[in-house]
Amino acid sequence: MTLARFHIPGPLVLLALFGGCHGNQPLEPPTDDGPTLSAVSQKGPSGLVANPLPGAIGLGWQDNSPNETGFEVLRSTTGASGTFTTITTTTAKVTFYTDSGLDPKQQYCYRVQAIGQQKRVIGVSNTVCATPLPLEPLAASKVAAVLLNTWTVQITWTDNSINEDGFRVERAGSDAGPWTTLVSTSPGITSVQDGNSTPSQERVCYRVVAFNKYGDAPPSTTACTAFPFAPTNLVAKAVDGYEVQRCCQTGWIVVANLPVNATTYRDAGLVPNAPYSYTVRAKKDLGFSAYSNYANAITAIAPPSVPVAQAYPASSNIITVSWYDNSGLAETFRVERSFDGGTSWTPFGPTVPGQTYLYDEGRTPEQQVCYRVYASNSLGESGPSNTACTAPPLGPTNLLATTVDYQGINLMWTDNSAVEDGYWVLRYLPFPDDYWIIIAELPASTTSFQDTGLSSETWYSYWVVALKDGGTSDYSNQVDALTDPLPVGAVSRAATSRGRVTAASRGLTPGAPTRRPMKPATTQRSSTMKRH
Template sequence: MLSRSSFIVSVLFLCGSLSATNLVYAAEPQYVTLPDQYIITFRDGMTRQQVLTLTRQMTTQHGLRLRHTFKNTIKGFSAAFPPGVAESLRSHPDVIAVEQNGYWYIEGSRSVIQTVDAPTNLLVTAVGDTQLDVTWTDNATTDQGSIVERSTTGIGGTYTQVALMIGANITSYSDTDVVVGQEYCYQVRVGEGPGVLGPFSDPACGSIVDDPPTDPPVAPTGLTATTIDDQRIDLDWVDESDDETGFRIERSTGAGGAFAEIDLTGTNVSNYSDTALDADTEYCYRVAAYNDIGDSAFTADVCATTDSEPPATAPLGAPTGMSATAIGETQIDVTWTDNATEEAGFDIQRSTTGIDGTYTSLGVIAANSTSYSDTTVVADTEYCYRIRAGRGAGDLGEFSASVCATPGTPDPSDPPAAPDGLATTVVSFSRIDIDWNDNSDNEDGFEIERATGAGGAFAQIDVVGSGVTTYQDSTLVAETEYCYRVRAYNSVGDSDYTAEVCATTPEEPVTGECTDPGNHDDLSETWGITQIKADLNTTWQAAQSAGCELTPWFFGLDTGVDSDHDDLNVAEIMGHLAADPGHSGEDGHGHGTHTAGTAAAIDGNDGVTGVAPGASVYGFKVCDDAGSCAIDDIVSGVDEVTARRNANPDQPMVVNMSLGGGANEANDTAVRRAVNAGVTVALSAGNGSLGACLFPADSQNNSPARTGDDLINAQDGSDGDTARINGIITTTSTDTTDSDVNCNFGNPVTVAAPGDNIWSTWLDNGHAFSSGTSMASPHAAGAAILYLHNNPDAAPVDVEQAIVNELDPWTTDETPNADGRLDAETL
């Protein structure tokens, strides 16, 4: 029995933290001065030395607060302390030492250390298929109850209380909240009074094992088929069996057609979505359950017809013929030619920092508009404008060329001064870039003329606006000399021409039919090739062995490419760094060379081969040598690919972007422009174990990875819909066991591919291992090249659908963040 001035403190150690609970006074406490701190060292009943630190806290409600420093884990401890603890604690047989800091004055003379022994011999036994019995030995002498806790995540998992049983000498518990096949682990502790709880027993585990079936399962019933759209029908049925392994789904084309199996589902599944169907076509279905003994009877047949294919959306052509005219000092009129159809309106943007400055939107104007008057201008300030058509968020056309005007500028009295310094840069077999010096401050624009060969007749090919000093001529013929001249003009007249300059386009890369001579090299180093079965693809075999060039072009938007690497067929490199405009596009980091090799390396007897061996590589440097990528540089690189596709609409092109960062609409929009132009895009999901596009949207959204979900209703990606086929292949990463490797997830993810310890090309004609979704994405890009080589007219959505149709289903319990692994065997 405690004295009237004594108190009880119970200390309970849970999941690595200590909490003081059940502070109960036997009578109104006497307010005394306790030590600032004293430490009690004791044995916990299992001969382990423990340390408990007590700290003073004087309030009107609580006389003591506890904190701890345990040398070993302690499950539970209860102590009763009247005033005057030091002398009596020192004399207690279980107390080893008492230390105190500071001065203190209290009265009293006795203390009790109580311990409660843990239960032992814990045993878990299955009783039928609905109950587990737990038994133990009660080692407590004055116990008043028992607590049972359970874990469903293994013996070392998280335990939660499932039973509190009041009474002495309890030694069993029956758990009826169990399911077949689930392991359950238990631990038990007893109590000897309010707050006096002993340590837990050692845990023990058990499970109920399902008996194997002796008969085939009962047939499902109630099969229904619901048309969702032009490519999808959903099935639902009633599961009437409790011993099926799964369900067998068969389909026929049209009533009376021959049925064939299309898929197997797992146990207890009662619905299925059949996708990638033909539009306006009747399909019939039947379903049977199966197990190791055999199959049930099929359901009755049901049929449904897919919707008609929706009409194609007309392209949103960029406005042309842009003109900006100052009207006095307070107005600028902008006019253009509308080249879009079915647009919802035009987004007009303005820059006050020059033609290449930062543009902000002035608002959306009506569809079919061809003019706009800006009355928010001031005199003697240059304003530049650009316009694009749109149908809503995410469906925007390309911008027009920019034009500029300055209010209050008087009409010119003389023709402009002639430009000079005209220079050419050969970019590819179909493109030459020119630039010049603008020596005038009163031109309305520049006229660009071209001749085929020195001495040929010049003809105007384009007109650009005031202040423009560059031009891309991208509709050229290979191995042809072109000559250029430029002059400025205004309302008074034309300047003189620049001096003529000439340049010759190079030979066009050769492509041809591939035939397989066999004798493929050892692939032991490039495990990803065999994991996705690329080595079983006949086109891969031909390209790998014969060295024939594949038709599609591979564009790597990355840190550049080692242009002299023996294992890469580098067609061109180009720098897109605004901070380093003179950079050639050579890789100074290694990342870009590595991803290019994974997609397109030719086996150089170093164990490296790509998924599309020998494909023409175009290395666009949008990230610097430290691996940092600016949004404007990324957009510039993507738009360059889009321009090339527009100039060569029959040339298949695949872009790989093993990069990403926070959500950015400009980045996403550039990717969509490329896809709309016919470029297939492969994106890495990212390595942060975050959501590429979550619902609701938050800071974890990633660009450009989130563009894989084109059902986004808002720019922040907050619709929460799943992805659909849109020509953007977003790739997550797996290792040799098909387990995730710290990769992002979410609706946009299309496919999983090898990304752990990938052996590929590196700087200085070398090779290296690297890991991440950056290494997974070029596997998908290479697979797209294989498909496009044999299907050169396929649109990006067709390429992605073909890849999705061939995904390898998962065989691991740790299902990665995708519907399946890339399978390139039959692409």
């Protein structure tokens, strides 16, 4: 500041000349408008991503400010250029938020702004838009109905949903209905058998409806099959004879050439206690007819030995019962079930020749059920197998995922079972792997796990399931979490890949059905899981 004195008639006048710090420039009036635009872009959150969920949208972002007091999440229902209003304010260092209770038919746009002292906006993120997934499950697809024998139809479908409570399989005499419920399954089931059909039903159709507590998905497409009627108007034509073929000690071989009108053949000199298959075709001139059906027989010299049985949960209310014929002499099996630890037994089934497992559906979680199996052939029946017991455990619930740092995520859940042997923690591997892996097997009563050695700034998805006798409960809810950015000077580590789930890894008998399959990947994110 410079003081100047001038001689002017009248009162004394002092002039104060104010200069800037870098020359004789006027001082600008003080301002409290906050940092410049460049400072905003440097300190504001970035990398905002939106992950569609059923009736909700999950948000994640990168915290670039060292001194914010919190973040405001703003939402627009009129597009990216519409009006944004604040829907929540977080504390400092929070980098995720789930906006729930949303309309699956509405698009929502978001941006996040960092807040400093005196509620000053430090910076604003990019804008992202997403539409929530329906609260109702997605419809099942690729329904197929295959005739297994004269009374059983196998129905299969593709599970496209991540939030179904189960599937309702419906049956009708035509694709126009009326429809009746055949069975309701647990979540994740993609196959059932209809053993109540009869050849008198010339045509039978099926459809599958996914459901949860919010309602039903649209019915799937219809799959139909037909039971062929027996042939009529048989016409006899002259043939030169018949050729009998046998399998399988050395592959298919011709064992006999029979004369015209032959209808029986006795195959002698066979190996005892061995299985054989036969087929016949007619001969005419230098050609042959089509083959007959295949007939199977065992050259048993005694009843079969006692089979080996096992039972394990396929879900919280389904039990898989399987058995193994040690002797190789069994032609059929029958199964018995007990709800009182083996004191009393009732028939359970039925089975068809060669069948080696059954699903016992509608079981009460936590309640023990026991099974035993008998094998039989033309010479008699074996004694009962070992008693195989299991209790389907209640599945874990309320799974939560919390980011620990740039390479760690903490998981917590509610243990609802009193009978589980332990827990599997599963993590999704994205493109190009696209499958779930077991990353930990934990003891019973465990309710938390920390996944370490992860990649920075990467989304991870998790499930937890209870274990019992080599099988599993219902799966928990799926959760997602985003690891923090890589600190300066740190080295990023890729998450360790663990082995795939196999029957052998759980000690199941070879050939036995594994526990119910794990769901396919359901994440809606792009194949590149890192945020940008």
